[in-house]
Structures are given as structure tokens and as C-alpha cells.
Amino acid sequence: MADDVKCQNSQKLIEELVETRERISLGGGQKRIDSQHAKGKLTARERILQLVDEGSFNEIDAYWTHRHTDFGMGEQRYEGDSVVVGFGKIDGRMVCVYSQDFTVLGGSFSEVQGQKVAKILDLAMDSGAPVIGIMDSVGARIQEGAYSLAAYSELFWRNTQASGVIPQISVMVGPCAGGSVYSPGLTDFVIMTEGSSHMFITGPKVIETVTREVVGLDELGGTMVHNAISGVAHFAAQNETHAFELTRQLVGYLPGSNREKPPLGPVIDDPWRMEERLNSIVPTDPSESYDVNEVIELIFDKGSFLPVHAYFAPNASVGFARLHGQTVAVIANQPLAKAGVLDIDASDKIARFIRFSDAFNVPLVTFVDTPGFMPGVNQEHSGIIRHGAKIVYAYSEATVPKLAIITRKAYGGAYIVMSSKYIRTDMVFAWPTAEVAVMGADGAVNILYAEKLKQMENPEEERRKILREYEQKFSKPYHVAASGHVDEVLIPAETRPKLIAALELLRNKKVSSPKKKHGNIPL
Numbered sequence: 001m002a003d004d005v006k007c008q009n010s011q012k013l014i015e016e017l018v019e020t021r022e023r024i025s026l027g028g029g030q031k032r033i034d035s036q037h038a039k040g041k042l043t044a045r046e047r048i049l050q051l052v053d054e055g056s057f058n059e060i061d062a063y064w065t066h067r068h069t070d071f072g073m074g075e076q077r078y079e080g081d082s083v084v085v086g087f088g089k090i091d092g093r094m095v096c097v098y099s100q101d102f103t104v105l106g107g108s109f110s111e112v113q114g115q116k117v118a119k120i121l122d123l124a125m126d127s128g129a130p131v132i133g134i135m136d137s138v139g140a141r142i143q144e145g146a147y148s149l150a151a152y153s154e155l156f157w158r159n160t161q162a163s164g165v166i167p168q169i170s171v172m173v174g175p176c177a178g179g180s181v182y183s184p185g186l187t188d189f190v191i192m193t194e195g196s197s198h199m200f201i202t203g204p205k206v207i208e209t210v211t212r213e214v215v216g217l218d219e220l221g222g223t224m225v226h227n228a229i230s231g232v233a234h235f236a237a238q239n240e241t242h243a244f245e246l247t248r249q250l251v252g253y254l255p256g257s258n259r260e261k262p263p264l265g266p267v268i269d270d271p272w273r274m275e276e277r278l279n280s281i282v283p284t285d286p287s288e289s290y291d292v293n294e295v296i297e298l299i300f301d302k303g304s305f306l307p308v309h310a311y312f313a314p315n316a317s318v319g320f321a322r323l324h325g326q327t328v329a330v331i332a333n334q335p336l337a338k339a340g341v342l343d344i345d346a347s348d349k350i351a352r353f354i355r356f357s358d359a360f361n362v363p364l365v366t367f368v369d370t371p372g373f374m375p376g377v378n379q380e381h382s383g384i385i386r387h388g389a390k391i392v393y394a395y396s397e398a399t400v401p402k403l404a405i406i407t408r409k410a411y412g413g414a415y416i417v418m419s420s421k422y423i424r425t426d427m428v429f430a431w432p433t434a435e436v437a438v439m440g441a442d443g444a445v446n447i448l449y450a451e452k453l454k455q456m457e458n459p460e461e462e463r464r465k466i467l468r469e470y471e472q473k474f475s476k477p478y479h480v481a482a483s484g485h486v487d488e489v490l491i492p493a494e495t496r497p498k499l500i501a502a503l504e505l506l507r508n509k510k511v512s513s514p515k516k517k518h519g520n521i522p523l
């Protein structure tokens with residue numbers, strides 16, 4: 001064949017491929033794209049392009065189609081089916097992505113969608129890259145019956161295998177109903193988007209039929225419901241663009257897999273910075289509160305704190321931050337909400353965050369100021385024992401560097417579980433305002449002296465005297481420093497350099513745990 005004919009033939013093949021690519025990029029067609037845009041939503045590909053670095057996305061499996069024919073499916077065949085899959089970069093670091101395409105049969109979860117997502121999850125696990133799922137789907141593809149359900153099972157199995165191996169992030173930008181909620185539920189972080197994302201096992205209609213409750217979509221499973229009440233979601237985005245910004249920010253703190261340490265962030269702050277404000281931030285009156293997030297902002301690299309689960313259990317504050325560029329996990333009681341008491345939700349929030357951080361080699365820094373576990377029949381009957389036990393389990397199991405700072409109250413069981421020395425915290429610091437005791441002064445004096453005081457001539461004066469004695473003994477950290485329960489008493493302003501020095505010491509920490517198949521965390 002003459003060279004010019006060969007050349008023309010090749011050109012034709014390339015033109016055909018370019019045309020196919022253009023067709024594929026339209027997913028379910030322009031009409032459905034317009035309808036997606038009219039709802040204020042982006043398409044699956046537009047979302048990926050917003051998420052990853054410009055020009056970095058590589059799509060795979062764009063030609064994969066289903067082979068079903070029932071219920072008119074033979075006429076509804078789209079290349080790539082209902083999901084766009086591939087890999088790209090976030091700030092130059094590799095991530096794997098799948099993005100459900102609502103324009104193709106409502107993004108319904110099909111056998112092919114399941115196979116494509118399984119492939120990218122396997123690739124992510126083998127190559128040590130975080131996986132980000134962008135969710136916008138009506139749920140299982142009804143026409144495919146058990147094939148669709150089997151594909152979901154494959155996904156849940158893989159989400160579970162990948163747990164603790166690679167970070168998994170679910171970005172919710174549409175509906176997620178029925179059993180499909182268990183994939184995001186199995187991943188590490190769920191980001192929901194105001195207005196467009198909903199998650200529920202059974203929708204409003206079924207609920208009304210079964211329980212007679214009348215409820216709207218937002219009220220049942222909207223962004224703030226899952227951020228503030230159920231705790232299913234970890235972040236609330238105002239819109240899709242914000243959701244992708246949050247995802248990029250989050251990925252910046254995390255290693256690609258459990259085989260790496262987290263990436264070093266920008267070193268922008270003076271490691272020796274001392275903040276005088278810290279010396280007076282904790283009120284000496286134990287009934288007054290302060291904002292522990294301000295403490296965190298003052299100590300860690302400026303502007304580096306990313307709160308996680310910010311709206312759920314606000315009596316605890318957790319999130320990622322950086323210390324001299326290094327990612328750390330911050331866990332703190334928040335005296336501003338319920339005096340920083342540990343209740344069921346706070347226990348779940350703290351324990352889950354610790355376990356993620358330990359799995360991905362992120363050191364833990366804990367700030368302790370809590371009056372203890374929440375008293376009350378409701379908390380007891382709802383299982384505060386098993387929920388609270390998760391905190392001690394998570395800290396005890398964690399082998400990453402662990403630092404703690406007791407800023408004020410550390411009473412009873414709460415003192416033990418919040419990263420005390422004896423659950424193997426590497427270094428426990430106390431501020432001069434730290435109080436370590438079995439319980440607060442009032443409660444202790446009531447238990448120990450109630451009967452004796454009744455028999456005294458001047459019970460009120462005696463009571464005040466004993467209270468003063470108790471407070472003098474336990475309201476300063478020196479008795480615990482004198483017995484090695486804390487390693488050092490700090491001037492609050494020097495906390496930043498002290499933490500940086502301790503982390504440097506522990507950089508290559510290595511401890512071994514007993515051999516086992518897996519533990520059995522209280523649930």
C-alpha cells in the first residue's frame with residue numbers, strides 16, 4: 001500500500017477515535033447534561049477536572065459497556081456506563097478517582113460500574129494512592145437485578161480490604177439511598193454538599209408507610225443532619241467547588257498509603273514561636289470555659305488546623321494540623337461545649353479519628369480538659385460504657401508517637417482514657433493549671449465527709465476548709481509530676497517548641513504489639 005494511502009487510513013482511525021472520545025465525554029447526552037446543569041450540578045467529568053491538578057487526569061475504561069438486554073437495556077448502552085474512572089494528581093501527588101455519571105441512567109450502580117470501581121480500587125491499593133469517590137447516583141440499577149447487588153457487594157468488600165491501607169474519601173454531590181450508603185459509610189471521610197447531597201437507608205415515602213413519620217429529604221438525610229446529628233459525614237461543603245477544595249486540602253495532610261509517612265507540608269512558621277496569650281488562656285476558675293480551638297490555632301503552624309467532624313459532638317475537637325510542617329492529629333476536649341464532658345458521640349468521634357491517624361502513621365497530640373464521662377440514665381442506657389471504652393482501646397492500640405498536654409481538668413476515668421501515661425503515651429505534659437484527681441473537689445468532699453460534716457458544730461466552715469485542702473493538693477500538677485505521672489510541667493507559651501522537640505525524638509519510634517488476627521474494639 002502506498003505511503004499516502006497508509007497515512008490517510010491511519011488518519012481516519014485517529015479521527016474515529018477522537019469522535020468516539022467526544023461522544024463518550026457527553027455521557028448520557030447533551031440533554032441530560034443540560035438538565036444536570038439546570039439543577040446547579042456539575043457532570044462527572046467536570047467534577048474530576050475541578051478536583052485534580054490541571055491536565056493531570058488519565059481516564060481508564062471509558063469504553064466499557066454493559067451486556068444486559070432486559071427492560072429495554074439493549075437500547076440504553078453508553079460507553080463507559082455510569083461512572084468515570086481514572087487517576088490524576090492533587091498538588092503533584094497521585095490519587096485515584098471514580099465519579100458517578102448521573103446523566104447515564106441516573107448514575108445507577110450497575111455490574112459494569114462495580115467492575116470499573118473495583119479495578120481502580122485495586123490499582124489504588126497496589127500503587128499506594130488515596131481513592132476518592134464522587135457520588136451522585138439513584139442506587140442499584142433495577143434492570144440488572146442481582147448483578148447490580150453483587151457489584152455493590154464487591155465494592156463493600158473492597159472498601160473493607162482497603163480500610164487502613166489507603167485513605168478513602170467519599171464526596172457526596174447527589175442522592176445516595178438504600179444499601180448504597182454503606183460504601184461511603186465504610187470509607188474514612190464523607191464530605192456532604194449543601195443542597196445537593198442526601199443519604200438515607202429508606203426514603204421519606206417508605207418511612208411514612210412503615211412508621212407514619214412525615215419527613216422531608218433534607219430533614220431526613222441532608223448535609224447538616226449527617227454532619228451535626230448522625231455523625232455519618234465529616235465535612236459540610238457549601239457547594240460542589242467547596243467540596244473539592246476540602247478534598248484537596250484533606251489529601252494534603254495524608255500519606256498515599258499506610259506504607260508511607262504523611263507528606264511534609266510547607267515550613268512557614270517559626271518552630272520556637274512562643275505565644276504569651278497561652279499563659280492566660282485557661283481561666284483559673286474551673287467553672288469558666290475557653291475555646292480549645294484557639295489554643296490549637298496558637299500552638300500549631302499558623303492556619304494549618306483542619307477540623308474534622310466539626311459539627312458533630314462539639315464537646316470534643318479533632319482535626320489535622322501541622323507542627324513544623326509535619327502532619328499531626330489533634331484530639332481535644334472542648335470546654336466551650338458541655339464543659340468538654342465525654343459522652344457517647346464524643347467517644348465515637350475521638351476513637352475513630354485516633355484509629356484512622358494511627359493506621360496512616362500520623363502522630364497524636366491530645367489536649368485534656370474534661371470533667372469526666374457524662375452522667376445520666378440516657379447515656380448509661382445508650383451504652384456509654386462500650387462507647388467510652390473505644391477511646392481507651394484506640395489510644396492503647398495506637399503505636400504512632402503520642403503526646404498529651406493536660407491544660408486543666410483530668411478527672412477519674414477520663415484522665416486515664418485521654419492519653420494518660422499508662423496507656424503508653426510517650427510524653428505527657430501539664431500546664432500549671434492542670435488538676436489531676438479522682439473527681440472534682442465538691443464531689444470528693446461530699447463522698448468522703450458528708451456524714452462527718454453533719455456531726456460538726458460549724459459544718460459549712462469545716463467544709464470550706466476541707467475543700468481548700470483538697471484543691472491545694474489536687475489543683476496543681478506538681479503532685480503528679482513528683483510521681484512520674486506527667487513528664488514535665490510547661491509554661492503554656494513554650495508548648496509549641498516542646499511538642500516539636502518531642503516529635504523529633506519520636507520520629508523513628510518503633511514498638512511492637514502482640515501478634516493477633518485482629519482486636520475486638522468495643523462497639
Ligand code: HXC
Pocket residue numbers: 032103104105106107108137138139140141142143149152153175177178179180203
Ligand atoms: C436504573 C434509574 C433508577 C434505578 C432512576 N433511574 N432510578 N435507572 N435504576 N434504580 C433513572 C430514571 O429512569 C432516569 O432516567 C434517571 O435515572 C434519573 O432519575 P430521575 O428519577 O429522573 O431523577 P431525579 O428526578 O433527579 O430523582 C432522583 C431520585 C429518584 C430522587 C434519586 O430517582 C429516586 O427517588 N430514586 C429512588 C432512590 C432510591 O430509593 N434508591 C434506592 C434503591 S435501592 P432517564 O432516562 O430519564 O435519564 C438500592 C439498594 C442497594 O440502591 C443495595 C446495595 C446493597
